[in-house]
Amino acid sequence: MFIRTERSIKEFIQLYPVVSVIVIIHLLLFVIIDILSLQIGNLIYQWGVGNNFYINQGEYWRLLTSIFLHAGLSHTLFNSLALILFGPALEQMLGKFKFVAAYVLAGLAGNLGTYIIEPTMFDTIYVGASGAIYGLFGIYIYMMLFQKHLIDSQNARIVVIILVIGLVMTFLRPGINIAAHIFGFIGGFALGPLILSNAKAFSVWRNQRSDNSASTAQFDPNRWQKKRTNKKIMKRILWTAFVILVVLGIVGRFL
Template sequence: MFIRNERSIKEFMQLYPVVAWLIIIQLALWLLTGFLQTPLGTLIENWGMGINFYISQGEYWRLLTAIFLHADLMHVLFNSFALVLFGPALEQMLGKLKFLTVFLGGGLAGNIATFLLGPSIYAHVGASGAIYGLFGIYVFMVAFRKHLIDQSSSQIITVILVIGLLMTFIRPGINIYSHVFGFIGGFAIAPLVLNNVRPYMPWVRRQYVDDGSIQFDPDRWHKKQRNKRIFKNGLWIFLGILVVLGLFSRIF
């Protein structure tokens, strides 16, 4: 489910427009607010950050806008990578509207919990709660909709969730409320959006690039297995890097 085999960025955008536009929006906002530091970016940051005090004064839009803002380059790149990895399968399975509902629902659940449970002066940004909302959907499938997710994907989700939750509690500067309640929000939404959905079938969505020719690759099975091994090895390396970064962030 998590192997990306699109031939180009254009094809990715055609197949998964909601995921693509979410990434474009959050990268563009980071450029305005973090890299270029334009006056417009400063205005967006001042009026978009999730600041509990201002939310308590009636600025409730911050619960939503904070999802799309990020603190630094690594923050926005990590969340964009997570969207590329975990968003496409859900967008195809659920459809554009349901997928967007899950993404925003997880983000809002995390930000509302941050507002209700966090300090009054607490400030936060990021799509982490929304990403954990997607994890909530996947974990619901692992537990109650096993026909929608293959065994290897179930194992990957379980490992990533465990490591993610551990990092949530041991790494400084993490919005624990957003991660935990974003996940709970996605898990709670799951039974409402998973009715009458089919498993992820990327080959169905790729029919529009079929030129009608008949091709046979006798080595296709070995290539598929090799790609899976490469993906799994790369994933473990990536997770290891995250753990090391998390540990070093505690030291320095």
Template sequence: MFVRTESFKEFLKFYPVVSILVGLHFFLWILIDVLQFGFAQDIERLGVGVNLFILQGEYWRLVTPIFLHAGFAHALFNSFSLVLFGPALEQMLGKVKFIIMYLFAGIIGNLGTFVVNPEAYYAHLGASGAIFGIFGVYVYMVLYRKHLIDQANSQIIMVIFILGLFMTFTRPNINVLGHLFGLIGGFAIAPAILKNARPFSIWQVRARRSVSSDEITFNPNRWNKRSVPWKKFAGYVIWAAIAILVIIAVVF
């Protein structure tokens, strides 16, 4: 579920929303921080969430910070988290519901920051609130929709959830309110978007791409004929990913 075995081309086809979001993260980073075009600087200036400006009616600042990041490390960390945990949920919910959930959680994170934080000139940006919304949906699954996620993946989610909260309260320059309200937003919208959802299955996305107008070309048994040594090391890969998250958090 959280081990990516698709090729780059397959990933783009199977998970278009996650692919577009990650591409947008780095496109805006290159435009603003690397190329530093004048209009790109205006995009950042007008897109950062600032409480005072939102209070003055610039309500788009509740949305635009979701797509902006403070440097390469920030964009890389959030994109890595999105690639790791977003694809399974995109397949389970479908593209439209995933977009609704992602934006809803991100906006709730920014709205919570605006309402609760008393600092008029407090500025924030980043996709972390929306990504914590993804965690919120998974936590809801673990608690109330156990048929959608197996025990092993439930344990992984709870470890990541606890680790994410730990980093939220211990790392400097973190929008704690954005993380917490994003998590609440994802958890709150989960009952509605998980209606009719099915457990993640790589066979489902592969089958969808293998059906032609004349015949069904997908053979679910064909993969059994091949050796898949990665299954033996899947657990190690997942825990290695968790270790990388910890290392990145400590370093940056």
């Protein structure tokens, strides 16, 4: 589920278009706002950030737009990498429409929690996809508890480990929107019964292109050895990505 087997970025985009589009939006907004510092970028940021004072004045769109904005490079990369790791499996299992609904609603739940808990002041602002991503974790946890046929024990352990580390970092790192993380997770968990109805377990075989048909398949006496070798390589890639996420989180503390 969380080990990427795609052969290229192009194939990843074809298989997981929703995750890809969201990540592209993250990166484009970062380039426009933080690197190019364009006037339009400044306007997007000013009109898009979560701000409890303005939301209280009726600018409710900020509860949605702030999900796609981030505070700097480390924040952008951290959330984008987390989405690349944990989003594709759910996009395949749920389908594009349900995945978009789950992602957006979990992000809204995180921002609504922030709006309710944090003071309604002019300087209370927040950005980031963390609430939506924690919502994905909420769906996985619901899956582990009530839809166990959708996730195996190995992948379940990965979810638990990453979630625990993420929660620890949530309370240890300064400047973290704790309410968004917690309420995003709760929102995702609450969506579980509805969003997982008729869901099918993730399968790499469903990602095979139609041109890789059985007619072209050939017997390979070393296929099992190759499979074990590939599995070891993918595990290393997964743990490398995990280390990158942790390092980005630590570095972000000092940026």
